[in-house]
Amino acid sequence: MSQTVPLYMTPEDQLFAGIAGRRFWAWVIDTIVIAAITTFLTILTGFLALFFLGGLYLVVNFLYRWIGIARHSATFGMRMMGVGFVDTEARPVTGGTAFLHTLFYTLSVAFVAPQVISVLLIAFTREHRSLSDIVLGTALVNRLRAW
16 A cells, blocks of 8 residues: 655655654553563562562563664554654664663653653644653654665
8 A cells, every 4th residue: 555645745744744643552552562571571470570560560661662762763662653763863863862762751751740741742743752852852753664
């Protein structure tokens, strides 16, 4: 199935077209995968992990996001939705930037104000960048076939 691009869209507009929705669905996919990994590890420990389930989920979440973004500039959910992170030069992000992005994401989820600000920025700005993206100079964009 061929996807046509409206003639009025600039190449930059194409990078950000539909990003807010794709970002949401990527987050849903990633959350399901992280929950499945956490459940598997809990069963693997004979359910002893239930005593530190919150910590286990936090560690699995952090490692999953950091490794995915560092290796592919995207988590599994982001790849499924056809999006990926780039830096200000439109290059895939480095491992260090992936670590910082994951750290900022984790901290923003832990506190209400940064999370609300991020959601509003993603929903209502042209480039749909989160607070973490703005601080680090990254953006989640549609992956082009050249990637």
